[in-house]
Every structure is written in structure tokens, then in C-alpha cells.
Amino acid sequence: MPFRMTEMVGCEFPLFAFSHCRDVVAAVSRAGGFGVMGAVRFTPEQLETELRWIDDHIDGKPYGIDVLIPEVQAVERQVTADEVVSMIPSQYRDFTRQILRECGLAEDDATPFGGSQAPNTSLGQELLEVALNHPVKLMANALGTAPPMMIEAGKKHGVPVAALVGAKEHAMKQIEAGVDVIVAQGGEGGGHCGEVATVVLIPEVLQAIEQAGADIPVLAAGGIMNGRQMAGMMAMGAAGVWCGSVWLATTEAETHEVFREKMVAATSRDTIRSKHRTGKYSRQLRTGWHAMWEEAGLPALPMPLMMLLSEPALRAIDKAAVNGNPKAQELCSYFVGQGVGLVREVTSAGQVVQDFKEGFAAGYETLSEAIA
């Protein structure tokens, strides 16, 4: 077991798969990688169900959990979900209704504008508590500095804590906070991201760790879709890779068929780094959704308001897209990185892990031949 991450979390091959889908998590871990369950969309009860399913289907292999405990929100902790929803300006509600109407959908299809799901800081903690009753081997914080309660929970339960960063400065804060693993994600990656590209971010974060006199493994994220890239990142000093987009084009994923077809058709230039989904910059497949907001000249609302508005609408659009609605098919989108340009087919998550292993070996082989 030569890999550093093998020692730390027990996986055979340091390929970390972030997914909102339990099937992907289990399939990746069974194949030798390390599945990480994105928990942010679940209630504590739902998460309990998902993790129990994973425990039953993962053949004893290790897996992790990803929660989101933001440092700063536009919304304070004590307000109710309805109060949050009432903070969305009527102009924005009206425009969202207009988008739905153009898809032939009624507002009812996206009620109550997500009101019941207003995220709060305590939700993240509750999800974490659920997770810690399962044999998780890693807990990650998706955005912002890992809070002290997370670091303490990690120590108490002997579970390493990982944190995602998009810039050297953020990595330095995480080192101070005491995280065990840094996931450095370049701006080409899907979901929330910064502007620094992976190929620069990885050595910059490694430099910062070295200068801080710390010894923390770094997982490379952002644009990584195959094993040759993984070999490349590890030659640069990464301890492994953390991938999200590549799993979206697998048969197990939560994505629907229309979106998967869009992934296969897309090039690397078909993504956009936009605030018009969550309220913070996140990279997504560029579709009519972004064009409509830009044409309307409505700047994105802060998180979580933008998300409360967009997520229910986009879910209704997804549903209509699957049912053959052409306008909805044009608008449907999802978080995905520039690596979408490398997707050529939809395959199984286990096969993706196998392809990564072969690509990794091929990358090493190429270097060996060059050196020989």
C-alpha cells in the first residue's frame, strides 16, 4: 500500500469521488477508489437512510462525507425559512416565474421556491452528527474554513478532516485551523471555485504548506477526468485527486439522460463560472438559463437567496427536460467543470475507476520511456 492516502483513509488507489449519489460512492469505493458523499442536499433523516444504504453496499470499503458549514451567510442563524424566502426581491420571483412560463411550466412546479430548505449553519452540524454514527473515514468541508467543532469532532472520532480551497490564502487559513487534508480545486473545476487554475494552484498550495512547516497531503481537483491527469498531478506532488464532474456522466449518477447527452456533446468551452445559481461563483454547463439571467440584467442575489430561487426552478426544468420539453432541455444545467470537454461516453463508475488506474499506469509509463 504505497500511497500516502491509503494509510490515512484506507483506500487502495487515491482517486476521491465526490458525488451526491450513494450508488456512485459505493461503486467507486468498491472499485478501489474513495467515494465521498455530498450531504448538503439532505435532511438528517435522508442522510441516515443514504449512509445506511452505503454501509450495506460498499463491501466494507472506506468512504467519506462532505458537508457545507459556511463561514458567512447572507442570512443569520435564527431566522425562519419563510423569513429567508421573503428576502427574495419580487422582481427576481417574477423573472423566475417568467422563465418557468416560457418552459410551459406553472409556478406550482417549483413551489415553495425552496422555502422549506433554507440552509442554516446548524444543519451542517446535524448532518455531521448523523455521519459520525457511520464508519466514515474522511469528513470534508466544502466551502470556507473548517470550523473548530469539525476539527474537534474529527479528533474525537479519529476521522481526518479535509477542506476545499481555491487559493493559496485559503489553504493557509485551513492549515491554521488544523485540517488533515487539503483539497485544492482549480477554477476549471465544477461547482464553487476560484480563479486560479489547477496546474498553478497545486504547486502554490504545496509551497505554502512547506513554508508553514506543515506536512499535509494535498488532493488535486479541477479538470481531472482521467488517470494520465492523475499521474500528472501526483508528479507535481499531489497525494491524489478529487473528482466530481467525471462521475456525472456515469450510469449510476443522479444526473438525467438529457444532461448526460449534453455532457458528451460539450467541449471545454461550454461551461460558465456564474453566480446565477447559488449566489457564489460556481462553474456549470452554460445553457439558456444563464443567457436569460444575463439578458434580464439581474445580478445574482447572495447565497442562499439565489439558490432558494434557482434550485426548485431548475429541478422543475430538469423534470420537464426528461419529459421531452424542448425549452426545458435548452435550459437545463448542472455543476460541471471544463473537463466536460473530455467526456466521450456514459459508462459505469466502476469502469471509470478502472480507466483511471490504466491511465495512471500509462502516464507513468510515458515518463519512464522519456527518461530511459
Add this chain to the structure above:
Amino acid sequence: MPFRMTEMVGCEFPLFAFSHCRDVVAAVSRAGGFGVMGAVRFTPEQLETELRWIDDHIDGKPYGIDVLIPEVQAVERQVTADEVVSMIPSQYRDFTRQILRECGLAEDDATPFGGSQAPNTSLGQELLEVALNHPVKLMANALGTAPPMMIEAGKKHGVPVAALVGAKEHAMKQIEAGVDVIVAQGGEGGGHCGEVATVVLIPEVLQAIEQAGADIPVLAAGGIMNGRQMAGMMAMGAAGVWCGSVWLATTEAETHEVFREKMVAATSRDTIRSKHRTGKYSRQLRTGWHAMWEEAGLPALPMPLMMLLSEPALRAIDKAAVNGNPKAQELCSYFVGQGVGLVREVTSAGQVVQDFKEGFAAGYETLSEAIA
């Protein structure tokens, strides 16, 4: 001599150094890399002088030339330099004068707004003719598809033709045009660049070449500042790397001391992809120059107009910066990629090549240990 580029251009180590400075070109080639002279700023007479100097100082090692023969310009071929200059709107001239005044500089310092240097398509050809009277081993076209005359000249003189691309679609055009080498530069790179990041662009271009049934080596560019990154790119399938920014922080470079200090201080987040220098998107160190244009609300003019306006002004600003003018020190900028965040000191170009070799070996070593 195991490297593919060694066979093609005769260098020991496939590290390609793009530089406007003959000293860097000669030093890199002498150290085992491959210097490429950026010729675009020279007259044919000046270029002749530079190449003669290189021939005298390169110890018989190979080097190349980079010219710019744009496909499309805002200016037609037959107009005079003065006519081109007259196309610059007075509002833009006035604002440039205002910037100079704020630096305590007179307009005379930047006369005649570059009028005598209006680029034209024939200049690129003339520069190429000069170069072909020297023992150049590679000729590169910096922007757009390599024109037929360049491909023909390459065949006639037995000199491989390279072309820079920032997207898969551009690579496909270059393959059709018949180039021998593709330099795929990610959007994190300095100078003219696209939006696709290096880590995605390299496999995407390699895929496109494979799908076209072609067999063309790809050099990876954009963000590459050290040998570990080089090993990473080659594990991904690149035949070598093409670097620009890293040479700007060398003692031999054309950059001045104030800018080099800014490079050492900068992080990867201190660059900007802006049209406010050449008229096309190019990545530069973000300074007060960009802030002033943005605040003025003046969108960039097309190439070459923006360049004719900005270059003489920025040269005057550079001169003043070196002479201790604080406002000029704030405004001075240059083309540089996000990799600037990895620059920790100014060193010699030969030392940079040596460091690359060591980093390359270390990257390979890391992979070997992981595999073992």
C-alpha cells in the same frame, strides 16, 4: 536522446523558452533547453542584429523564432501607419494623455503613439525571411492559423512549423493547415490566451489529434514554471513544455527591476485577462493601468489600435518606474501568467533550466515511489 522533440529540433531537454530577449534564448539553449525568439517587436533590420548575436553566443545549440502573422486585423493591409493611428478615437487619446499626466509624464514621452510601428501582415513575412537566413530549427506562429506561406517556407527550408492554440477547435484548424507542432496554451498563461485551462486543454487537444488520425507532438503551455509541472504535463502526453513567464524573472530578461520585484511579490491571483493592452484578451499582471481603464468605462479598442495606444504609453511608464516614479511603479505591468505566484526569486535563465531538470527528475521519482 529519448525525447521526441530532441529528434525534431535537436534540443537535449524539451523545455521551450519563449522570450523577446536574445540573452534568454541563448542561455536556455546553451543549458540544454530550446530558446524561441519572439520577433514581433522588431524591424527586419533589428531582428537580423539579434539573430546574428544569438548565432555568436549559442555555442551551436538549436533555437527557434516566433512571429505573428494574424489572420484577421481591424486594419487592412494597404493603409499607412499614420492612417491607422488616425483611427484611434480622440477620447482614447485623451484618456491615455491623462494617465501619462497622472504619472507626471508629458505626451511627448509616448509620441507618436506608436504610429511608426503599425503592424501589418507583410511585416511577419519579412521577419520570417530574415530568420530563415539563420540556422533556426523551429518557426512558430503566435496567433491564429499558420498561413500557407509559412507551411511552405517550413517545408522548403526543412524547419518544423509550430502554432499556438488555446482551444481544441483551433488545434483542429492547425492540423488541417499542416503544422508540425502544436503549442497548446491554457488560459492561465501569460499573453494572448483563451479560457480553457492547461490541465483540460492538453488532453482535449491530444484527443482531437488522435481523432483526426494525425501524429503531431503537443507542447504544454500556460502556468508551467517548474520541472515537476513539466513531468506532470508529459505524463499527460505532452511532448514537452513551452514557457514564457518564468523567464521574465531571470537576470537576463528584458523586464526591469521594478517589474521583477512585483513578480516575486505577486500571487497567482494578481493577474488579469484583459483586452486593455493589445485589443485581444491577454493575461497580464493586474495593476493600476487596468483599474484606470475600467473606471473610465472605456472598452478596449480592437487590435492593433489598442496596442498602438498602450504600448508607447506603457514603455514611458516603465521608464519612469525604473527612475523611481511611484505612480508609474503602481501602473507598470507586463504579460505574465498565473504562474507568477510561484516565482520566489530572480535567478539566471541557465539556473532555471537546471532547476527544471531537477524538478522533472523529482516528479518522476515521486511517481515511481507511489507505484513501487
